[in-house]
Amino acid sequence: MYKVIIVDDEAVVRIGLKNTIDWGAHGFELIGDYANGREAWEAVEQHRPELVISDISMPFMDGLELAGLIAAQYPYIKTIILTGFDEFEYAQQAIRLKVSDFILKPITAQEIRLLLDRVRTEMDEDTKHREDLGRLNSQLKQSLPLLQERFLERLVAVGLGKAEIAERFAYFGMSQAGPLHLVMVVDIDDFGDRELFSYEHDAEFLRFAAFDIFKETLEPDNALLFRTREERMVAILSGQENESLLIEQAFSLAEKVRYHIEKYLKFTVTIGIGRACAHIELLPDSYKGALSVLDYRFLLGKNRVLSIIDMEGKPTSPLPPNLDWDRKLASAVKTGSIQEAFQLIENGISELKSSMAPIEACFLQMQKVVLSLMNSIQELVVHDQEVSFNRQMRLMDVYGFKTLDEIEGWLKDVVRSVMSTIADNRSHLTNMQIHRAVEYIETNYSNDKMSLQDLCRHVLMSTSYFSLVFKQHTGETFIEYLTAVRITKAKELLHNTTLKFYEIAEQVGYKDPNYFSILFKKHTGTTPKDYREKQVKESGA
Template identity: 45%
Template sequence: MNRLYKVILIDDEDEVREGIKFKTPWADCGFELVGDFENGRDAWEAMEDLKPDAVITDICMPFMDGLQLSKRIFDHYRNVKVVIVTGFEDFDYAQRAIKLKVTDYLLKPLNSQEFTDFLLRMKHELDEDRMHKEDLSRLRSQLHQSLPLLKESFLEKLVSASMSEEERELGIQSHQLFLPGPAYVAMVGDLDGRQGDRSEESDTDRELIRFGVYNIMQEIIEKEHGGIVFRTRDHKVAALYSAVADELLLQSQTLAGQVRYSVEKYLKSTLSIGIGRPCHHIQQLSQSYQEALSALDYRFMLGVNRTLSIQDVEFGQREGISRDSDWEKQLVSAMRTGSQAYVSKALQVGFDGLRSSGTTVDKGYGIIHKLLVALMNWITETGLTHPAGIEDDLFSQIQTMKTLDAIQQWLEELCHRILKDLSAKRSNVTKSQMQKAERFISDNYMNEELTLNDVCSHLYMSISYFSTLFKQHTGMTFVEYVTRIRMEKAKELLAITSHKTYEIALRVGYGDPHYFSVIFKRQTGTTPKEYRNLQKGTF
């Protein structure tokens, strides 16, 4: 059965919209109409939930016109096709729309047969796009033809090992790499797992999916935004990106979101992307890269299919990256997940290895000392200043224990207490951050241009991470929360002042009084005038 592409329709003329909606044989043309709206703003707010493949929109509409909507869609949903519907008198607008990379435009009045023919043509284009993205045989061919091994080897060494300035500059020049700066950041993408049953998925299929992720990241981050993308030996895809320092983190989070959206749409898989801290010198990219890997360890606690910025999940500042042993790395990774079971398993594996190694007592104590150093370094990075059990001299405590069993039990209890303290600190920090967000919204709700980006920039927090926490904290999305605040303030002004409706609209963040009235009635069931009369006991 052929897949139906999702489409939404926007037109402020009810008769036109209803006519197109009910007279068009959508399914016969390969489409499913998943939503219809009377203005661009409502359509924009529904984009994330509906995830359409195509948008058909009028140009002249209240609250947000078709060109404004088209620009927002192109900025955030690069694979969605946008079709502008316009009258002859708005032909100049249509020409501007083409410059915005709008797919096509249609002239009113729409002829039913012509519109049906157009949908069939657009379905054919969407089919070709999908085949281009999903054709595994094409990916297999590219996989065998794409062998930039020396370049990938250099890049992996650049971010994972010490390198002299001369070696670094020579490699950058010989491989024609370009990162203009002045600030840099590393990102690492890792597949969460194929959606559905993976039992019939071969190693080759999984490798092709990973190569598809590489293609998508290369197209979005490298070809379109000047970053550098490469595959790693542990089956991840890394990206190095540079921009102005104040914009770097937000831009990298936006690109990560675009990559995850495309991977889910075209490869039917989910991808998590870790982002390190921004740095000001290329030689510091190895630190940002290690932090991006560390951020991925938090998937167990925070969930998959996310953009995980290390600045969101660790509150301290990492001064340097130590080259830990495998056991130390495994323990720290287990601590990042927040799972006591994972921590206990990592300790058990390490102590079992130590018992079977036949090492001397002094060397055994030395290995455990190194483990403690790695553990304390990680604690510092998380920003946990005084975890339970760390007040005393840990090394002296270990010396009093005469068996590995005693040390293992003590260390396991210590790690579990640290996880408990860290969870409490994270809850407190999260609560404080969300309260700060609420205060910021309360102070700025009257600004019509208030956006989610403004709040996240104020908190220095990634959009995806903030959105998850804010929904958990308030039970509402950002848009729902801001609307509620504005409506509560509007009701207060309607009840206790004699201000006109358009004045109240401006005071609560709506430049268009008509749109304010629409939203007010949608939220309260009455118009502003009716609400005021009810408060005064008049009708």
């Protein structure tokens, strides 16, 4: 069964549709009928129906405004507009709002039944389409090239473990040739004299053409190729047993790519070649070198093939293989994963031990870790706690430890304390933001334009997260809470002043006094007039 609501300010239309249509026989459950768009929007937010059948001309909020809200926030809900206005501009607006159908009144019960059957068929087909595993498998196969590109980008950008690399290579049918590996990065300098400012698709076409030349040149050498999200072209070369031979091969291929792109596409590229590495999981070092050498374009000019070894020479001392675990540790601390943080500390210390790196290199690595943690603290905790932790993690303190095991224990203690404080700080911050939101509502309830978006901008929270925590803290949605405040203020004005009802409505944020009266009775069980008279009688008694 699909849930449906009816919205029409004519009671006879709503009653007629409710009583003359066997909704269940057509696959629908009628969960409500509403006299205006505002009430209907509240129902949509609460019940999330699959279908909304609405009139256009209604008080407080018309059908097209309602359809616009639905299209913006719940695009999966189908909307059908019923109207007596046979005007082209309404049809145009309905099309822009992605309304499913636009039906002219009067409409017979038989036409409604046929309409429901058609909409149900469309919904059934959509459901079947989403659940069609064969289609999903087909889409997966179509996505494999992109998935492979993203895997290769992760492989060179952040590094992966041996097990995951072996699994992914087998999945994509790729070979881990060896024994040496090297990364080459191609970056487009510019597009020459072409005018591309107004034709971004031309730029994309030229990038595609450049990558096609890149593939034709390198694929015969069994290179692994992909494009990054920064529009660079990357190749992983493998297979030589001698570093000089692999670099020579890379230079030869890079020069062919550079030459052919300049000759056939009439623009230039700069190509960076990283250092060779003996293990595929160390490719990030080669990739970083290839990216780093591209910076020398600033000094040497465009349209060149550059090697990191030519620019910066070979490393003078062995370094531990995974020197970016400080960044990963800071990320784990921010996300609250204490097990992941401890595992990263253990792995990092273990790598330092096995690398046999000089003690000064180990101390420098520890200082990087401390700096990353201090940056996390500055971002996520209040000032007094930040000062306390900064004292606890002075950069020079690492020199006071005699073993890496002592440093490991110290780091775990600091991380445990930091993560506990961050969790407490987040809870405190959320409470403060909700308090600010309540104060904002209490102060600005008379503003008839007040919206959830305005409130979220005031407290610097996203609408989705705010709605979640506001309901958790107050037990009510934003609209429910705002309405309760406005009704309470209206009661006070009715009891303590002689203001007219329309004046009270305006003072509590409702420009339409009729809508205010309807809402007041809905929440109090009595009209504003009866409420005032009752208060007067009770005061006199």
